Amino acid sequence: MTAETPAGKAGRPGWPWLVAAVLIGVGLATAVVFATRFGDDPNFVESPLIGQPMPDVTLEALDGSGPIHFPDLVGDITVVNFWASYCFPCRAEHGLLTEAARQFEGVNFVGVVFQDTSDRASEFLDELGRGYPHVIDPDSRGAINFGVFGIPETYFIDAEGIVVGKIVGELRPGVLEDTLGQIILGERPGTQTLGTVLEQP
Amino acid sequence: MIAIIGYVAILVALGGSAALAIRAGASFLKGSALAPARIPTRAVLGGAAIAFAALVLGLLTDDFSIGYIADNHSTATPFVFTIATAWAALEGSILLWGLVLAGFVYGVYRTVADGDRLGVGALSVLGVIGVFFFGVMATIANPFAVCTELIGGVCAETSWHPFVTTVAPLDGPGPNPLLQNHILMAVHPPVLYVGYVGFAVPFAFAISTLAGGSATDWLERTRRWTLFAWVFLTAGISLGALWSYAVLGWGGYWAWDPVENASFLPWLAGTAFIHSAVVERRRGMLRSWNILLVIATFALTILGTFLTRSGVVASVHSFTQSAIGPALLGFLLFVLVVSLGLFASRAHLIAQSPRLESLASREGVFLANNLLLTLFTVVVLVGTLGPLFLEAFTDRVVTVGRPFFDQLAAPISYLLLLAIGLGPITPYRTARPEVVWERIRTPLRVALAAGAAAVLLGRREATVLVVLMLAVFITAVIGRHLIVQARKTGEGFLGGVRRVVGREPAYWGGQIAHIGVAVLALGITVSAALAVQDSITLRPGETEEFAGFELTYVAPFQRQTANRTELGATVQLSRDGRVIDTLEPRLNTYPNQVQPIATPAIHTDLSGDVYLSLTRINETAIGLDLWRYPLEYLIWLGGFIIVAGGVWSLTMRKRARSRPLTEAAAP
Numbered sequence: 001m002t003a004e005t006p007a008g009k010a011g012r013p014g015w016p017w018l019v020a021a022v023l024i025g026v027g028l029a030t031a032v033v034f035a036t037r038f039g040d041d042p043n044f045v046e047s048p049l050i051g052q053p054m055p056d057v058t059l060e061a062l063d064g065s066g067p068i069h070f071p072d073l074v075g076d077i078t079v080v081n082f083w084a085s086y087c088f089p090c091r092a093e094h095g096l097l098t099e100a101a102r103q104f105e106g107v108n109f110v111g112v113v114f115q116d117t118s119d120r121a122s123e124f125l126d127e128l129g130r131g132y133p134h135v136i137d138p139d140s141r142g143a144i145n146f147g148v149f150g151i152p153e154t155y156f157i158d159a160e161g162i163v164v165g166k167i168v169g170e171l172r173p174g175v176l177e178d179t180l181g182q183i184i185l186g187e188r189p190g191t192q193t194l195g196t197v198l199e200q201p
Numbered sequence: 202m203i204a205i206i207g208y209v210a211i212l213v214a215l216g217g218s219a220a221l222a223i224r225a226g227a228s229f230l231k232g233s234a235l236a237p238a239r240i241p242t243r244a245v246l247g248g249a250a251i252a253f254a255a256l257v258l259g260l261l262t263d264d265f266s267i268g269y270i271a272d273n274h275s276t277a278t279p280f281v282f283t284i285a286t287a288w289a290a291l292e293g294s295i296l297l298w299g300l301v302l303a304g305f306v307y308g309v310y311r312t313v314a315d316g317d318r319l320g321v322g323a324l325s326v327l328g329v330i331g332v333f334f335f336g337v338m339a340t341i342a343n344p345f346a347v348c349t350e351l352i353g354g355v356c357a358e359t360s361w362h363p364f365v366t367t368v369a370p371l372d373g374p375g376p377n378p379l380l381q382n383h384i385l386m387a388v389h390p391p392v393l394y395v396g397y398v399g400f401a402v403p404f405a406f407a408i409s410t411l412a413g414g415s416a417t418d419w420l421e422r423t424r425r426w427t428l429f430a431w432v433f434l435t436a437g438i439s440l441g442a443l444w445s446y447a448v449l450g451w452g453g454y455w456a457w458d459p460v461e462n463a464s465f466l467p468w469l470a471g472t473a474f475i476h477s478a479v480v481e482r483r484r485g486m487l488r489s490w491n492i493l494l495v496i497a498t499f500a501l502t503i504l505g506t507f508l509t510r511s512g513v514v515a516s517v518h519s520f521t522q523s524a525i526g527p528a529l530l531g532f533l534l535f536v537l538v539v540s541l542g543l544f545a546s547r548a549h550l551i552a553q554s555p556r557l558e559s560l561a562s563r564e565g566v567f568l569a570n571n572l573l574l575t576l577f578t579v580v581v582l583v584g585t586l587g588p589l590f591l592e593a594f595t596d597r598v599v600t601v602g603r604p605f606f607d608q609l610a611a612p613i614s615y616l617l618l619l620a621i622g623l624g625p626i627t628p629y630r631t632a633r634p635e636v637v638w639e640r641i642r643t644p645l646r647v648a649l650a651a652g653a654a655a656v657l658l659g660r661r662e663a664t665v666l667v668v669l670m671l672a673v674f675i676t677a678v679i680g681r682h683l684i685v686q687a688r689k690t691g692e693g694f695l696g697g698v699r700r701v702v703g704r705e706p707a708y709w710g711g712q713i714a715h716i717g718v719a720v721l722a723l724g725i726t727v728s729a730a731l732a733v734q735d736s737i738t739l740r741p742g743e744t745e746e747f748a749g750f751e752l753t754y755v756a757p758f759q760r761q762t763a764n765r766t767e768l769g770a771t772v773q774l775s776r777d778g779r780v781i782d783t784l785e786p787r788l789n790t791y792p793n794q795v796q797p798i799a800t801p802a803i804h805t806d807l808s809g810d811v812y813l814s815l816t817r818i819n820e821t822a823i824g825l826d827l828w829r830y831p832l833e834y835l836i837w838l839g840g841f842i843i844v845a846g847g848v849w850s851l852t853m854r855k856r857a858r859s860r861p862l863t864e865a866a867a868p
Contacts, residue, residue, distance in 0.1 A: 016489065020545035027500075029535040031530050033589050034507075086736075086816040086824060088797065120738060120817075120824065127819065 038097035048147065049155075049163045050190055054078070059135035062118055062125070068110065068135050074161035077183055078108040079176075081154045082143060084116040085124035089170035090152045098131030100176045107180060112137050114151050122133055167187035204267050204363035207255030209250045210336050211296075214303065217244025218331030221306070225325035233318040239283035242310040242324070245331055249303035253296055256287050256344055266369035268346045268359035269293060270372065275375035277764050282376060285387030288394075289376045291510055291525065292344035297391060298506070299334045301398040305426075310400060312422070319417045322409030323402070329600055333532050362782040378791035382798050385444040393437030393464060394766070396780040397502040400471060404499035404540075407492045411543040416551045420478045420491065424707075425851060427478070431471050432847035438464050439840035449784075450814040452734070452828045454836065457606040462585045463505035466578060470498040473574035480567045484629065489544075489552040490571070490863040496540045497578075503533045508585075508730055546642060559631040566624035567849070573617050580609045611664070616669040621715050622678050625708075644677030668726040672719035679712045710850025714843045721839025728809065732757055733829040739772075740822045748829035749791025750811055751775045757818060758785070766790045768797070770815060770823045774804050781806075786825065809833050 004038070008195055056188075058069045070080075081097055083090035101109040109132035112119040118136050125134065137143055146155055149168070156165035156179055165188065182189045202237050221241035228237045256269070260283050265271045273290045274283065306327045313320030338344065340361065347367040350358035354370050380386045403423040412418045436847040443463065446454035455461060465764040474494040477487050507529040557564055584605050617620075626640040649672040652666050660666060687697030702709045737745050739754035755771040769787025784802035791798070809831035817824030 014549055018544040019493065020541035024537055024541050027534055029590070030586060033586075034530055035527070049728050086826075117736075123738070123822070175455035 050166065050188065052163055054157045054161050054163055055142075057113065057142045057145050059137055059142050062121055062134040062136050065133075068133060069129060070110075071161065073108045073110070073157070074107050075159060076106055077104075077159055077180065078110065078157040079148065079154060079159065079180070080110050080112060082112045082114045082146070082151050083149050084114045084151055085120040086116065087114075087151045091124070091128065093152060093171040094128045096171050096176060097174060098129050100180070101132040103177075104180055109133075110135060112142050114143055114148065115140060156180070156183055156189065158188075166191045168193045202657055203255050203262070203264050204345040204347050204367070207252045208257070208339075208343065208363045210251035210255060210303060210342070211335055211345070212248070214245050214248025215298065215332065215335035215339050217248055218328050218335050219232065220328075222247060222325050222328030224319050227323040228487060229318060229325055229409070233316050233321045235313055235315045235317070235321060238313070238324050240247070240312060241328065242307055245335075246303045246307045248335075249296075249300045252338075252344075253287065255298045256296060256602050257292060260286055261285070264369070265356070265371070265373055266348050266367040267344075267363075268348050268356055269344050271348050271356040271370050271373045273373065273376050275373045275764075278375050278381065279763060280483060282381040282764075283389060285380065286376045288390050289380045292338070292342045292346075294390060294394070295334065295338055295342050295525070296344045297394055298398060299331070299838045300336060301391075301394050302327070302331055302334060302401060305398060305402055309405070309426075310377045318413055319406060319409050319419060319422070322412055325406040326405035326408045327401060330405070333528075333535075335452065337525060337528055341528060375764065375791065378765075378789070378798055379449075381791070382789060382800065383444060383448040385440055385448065388394045389437060389440040389444055389577060392433055392440060395650060396430050396432075396434025396437050397464075397467065397505060399426060399433060400467060400495070400498050400502050402426040402430070403474070403495045407495045408540055408543065409548045410551060411492065411540075414547055414550045416488065420482055424478070424482075427471070428851045431468075431475055432844055432851060434464070434468050434471060435840070435847060436844045439837070439844070442840075443837060446833075447803065449802060450801040452801075452812060452814060452826060457584065458631060459585050460505075460509050462581050463508040466502040466585075467498050467505055469574050469578040469581065470494060470501055473571050473578070474498055476567055476574075477571050480564055484564060485555055486557065486564060487571075489548045489716065492544060492548065492551075494571075494756065496536075496544065500533060500536055500540075501578075503529065503536060507533060553659055555665055561627075561632045561637075562632070563624065563629045563632070565632075566620055566627050570617065570620045570624060571746075573613055575619065577610070577613050577617075580613070581606070584609075615667060615671065618668070618675065620717070622675045625712060625715065626678055626682050628692065639684065641674075641678060644674050644681055647677040648674035653721075662730045664726050665730045668722050668750060672723045675719040676716050679716060683709075683712075706853030707850045710846045710848075710853070712846070714758075714846030714851055717839045717842030717844075717846055719839070720835050720842055724835025724837075724839055728830040728833040728836065731831045733827075735827045736816070736824065737827065738822050739823050747827050748811070749776065750829075751778075752813075752825070752827070754823060755783075757823070764791065768818060769800075770818060770825075772802070772825070774811060784811075786813040788815055788818065805834055 006091075054070055054074070056071055058067050060067050070078075079097075079100075083094070085091075097109065097111070101107070111132065111134035113136045114133060121134070121136065135142075146153075152170060154167040154171060154176075155163055158164045164183055167175065168191065169194065179189050179192075208836075218241070221238055224237035224241060228234050256267075258264075259267050259270050260274055263270075263274070263276055265274070268459050269290065269292050270286075273293075274286050278286065286293070288294045309320070309323060309327060313324060343361055345363050346359045346361050347363045348356040348358070348369060349360045349365055349367060350356075351368050351370055352833040354371055356368075375381065390801065403419070403426060406419040406423045410419045415467055441461070442454040445451075445456070452515070474491065477491050477494060481491050507526065510529065557568070559565065560568070622644075623637070627637055648670040652670040655666055655669055660669075683701060684694075685696060686701040687694060690697040690700045692700055716851070733748040735747055737747070737752075739745055739752070741754055741756055742750050744753040751774075753773040753775065755773055757768070757770050759769075760767040767787050767789050769785050772784045772786065774782040774784055782804045784804060786802040787800050788797035789800055799814055799816070801812055803813070805810040809829070810833040812828040812830060814828075815823060816826050
């Protein structure tokens with residue numbers, strides 16, 4: 001940057017042209033990248049798991065009744081919900097999940113406790129009700145294999161064991177029923193974003 | 202009525218900006234008379250001020266026929282937050298941008314004399330910037346768009362211009378709860394904006410210099426403007442970090458969030474500019490580099506505004522998605538193409554710099570500082586924009602988290618601290634090793650002694666020891682230099698110090714800021730390296746131990762204030778069986794949002810902070826996230842000292858009478 005061209009040697013394209021060209025090029029590339037994103041929701045992440053088999057994980061039940069091996073659930077539709085006691089949206093949607101678990105008898109519901117202690121998770125369930133099995137994921141193996149970005153997130157697996165849907169954020173009344181209805185009809189609902197998720201406790 | 206007055210005022214400011222750009226531009230090309238800029242300047246300032254006043258008046262009189270007010274205000278909002286609502290959302294914040302710009306236009310106009318080509322050209326550039334911002338306000342982001350249709354008592358349809366029949370809802374939802382949760386949120390944005398917009402002034406003078414095609418004293422003339430902008434940017438970033446820490450309740454103050462980075466990027470480039478400007482003013486070197494840096498700084502402020510306001514990145518600050526994103530992006534490209542095009546074709550006309558005589562000199566250290574700050578800027582820029590690039594070209598989603606920034610920022614910062622220690626006492630031109638050694642010998646011993654003392658006291662963390670020694674070294678070098686200089690005056694210690702500092706306020710202001718950086722670095726390092734974290738559950742009356750303190754949950758409480766419901770827990774903090782503080786971490790619920798906002802409680806004493814954040818509360822128990830941050834307050838103290846150093850250099854005038862005042866040097 002100290003090798004500046006003396007004024008007398010003007011005429012040949014000097015380093016200022018090079019610098020300007022590079023910076024304008026970077027600016028243009030940035031603009032193109034940004035321009036492709038206008039109107040997209042930055043929180044929307046299409047799950048790479050959709051269309052893939054359910055991850056092979058085994059997690060201990062919260063009530064001490066032994067491990068749940070996820071691939072054993074194949075044969076029926078399965079709903080896997082990731083939650084934690086410190087997560088307010090999880091608290092708000094819990095009732096919808098227990099209600100749906102009662103309503104859809106042939107569907108497996110599993111709650112996975114995300115980055116939380118079993119004591120606090122049990123307290124949460126004591127307060128709000130159990131309704132279906134919950135497992136604890138102490139080293140986040142399950143969350144990593146499912147590709148959890150934050151909580152709450154809910155995954156839908158069809159009877160063949162293929163992940164066919166994912167809902168990011170707090171569930172709203174009716175959404176669970178609609179999504180399960182689609183899966184029963186053989187459709188793949190894909191990813192839906194209903195709200196933001198909590199990335200860290 | 203208020204909407205029409207406000208909108209017409211925006212049109213006046215837009216017309217004034219256009220007239221300023223054209224008439225000052227024509228004057229720049231021929232004769233450089235100031236008169237053509239007189240009326241346009243007043244139109245810009247008057248228009249912007251009336252428009253802003255109209256928006257505030259509309260808020261204070263609950264004029265819900267204005268769409269912005271219907272969306273962001275409610276009759277229950279307290280007075281202070283009602284005023285702050287004027288810049289709480291997109292359209293209002295752009296209006297504030299325009300008002301600050303108008304203030305700068307007028308301020309610059311006051312310093313320009315007839316026939317002052319550089320100044321007239323700069324006014325024209327500022328006019329062009331004004332055309333963009335007021336143009337945006339007059340069209341796609343009009344703060345005075347009015348409500349034309351109500352559905353269920355809510356404004357459902359707005360008209361972009363106010364010349365239609367309006368309807369008004371009876372009340373609105375109020376501002377974003379995060380914004381009305383703490384007073385800092387009313388202060389942080391305008392302070393930051395003054396900093397952002399302020400860099401338009403040195404940028405305008407640099408462009409005017411390039412357009413003129415010969416070297417000018419633009420750096421001398423914009424020194425105070427640059428410093429002013431820098432002080433506000435520094436204060437704005439510090440206040441933002443403080444808000445994040447004291448209000449958000451996630452236990453930290455800086456997350457390398459894209460929008461935090463957006464304010465940090467122009468700060469880094471601006472800081473590099475302030476330092477390299479010294480080299481040009483003292484030695485006539487780095488002329489092209491200075492122009493490049495100020496272009497980069499200004500472009501980064503536009504990028505910052507874009508990142509904050511376009512909704513392209515996930516961030517706590519991206520409140521809206523709107524048509525302003527493409528407009529800002531277009532303006533950013535326009536700025537880059539025009540200014541870099543001018544730079545490329547004309548830089549050789551203004552740069553005839555003397556060459557660097559030796560790398561071992563003050564210039565050499567300044568160069569190192571500039572390379573490090575530029576590298577830092579590039580690292581932050583890559584970390585912020587890189588994931589977007591990867592995603593666009595490879596379809597893979599990548600998140601660059603704190604580890605990336607932390608790992609790269611740490612070594613660059615250590616080297617910067619070392620440069621801060623050595624730079625100010627290294628002579629210009631060629632520094633003889635014996636001179637430098639003489640000046641650092643004692644400070645080096647003091648720093649090593651401090652490191653040894655810390656080890657003896659049981660500290661083993663490498664980062665803490667390194668930063669402690671660097672911070673002590675910086676402070677000792679500056680202290681020694683001051684004492685030696687003061688002695689030379691022969692006026693006794695205090696008199697000597699006063700004389701030395703008064704003789705070179707800019708230099709000593711810089712040294713105060715350097716001490717601030719040392720304190721800040723120490724605070725960041727110690728609070729991070731020695732932090733303790735825990736999560737606990739407490740039932741009423743229970744006590745739990747944490748990091749040498751005892752926490753007792755006394756009782757829950759619930760309070761109803763005008764605009765929110767506070768649900769919280771009273772927790773007693775004791776040490777060695779003695780109660781030292783009563784803390785009230787709480788959850789605030791606002792009527793327009795279901796999810797409550799956690800407000801932490803912080804106990805600060807000489808040893809540092811105990812930070813409590815409420816995660817859960819019911820009849821039987823509370824859940825608390827706890828952090829212990831030793832010496833956290835050094836971060837805020839450091840930020841304050843840096844700003845104080847900037848203010849010192851800005852406000853103190855030279856007391857020496859040997860040189861004429863620069864203002865008297867007519868062009």
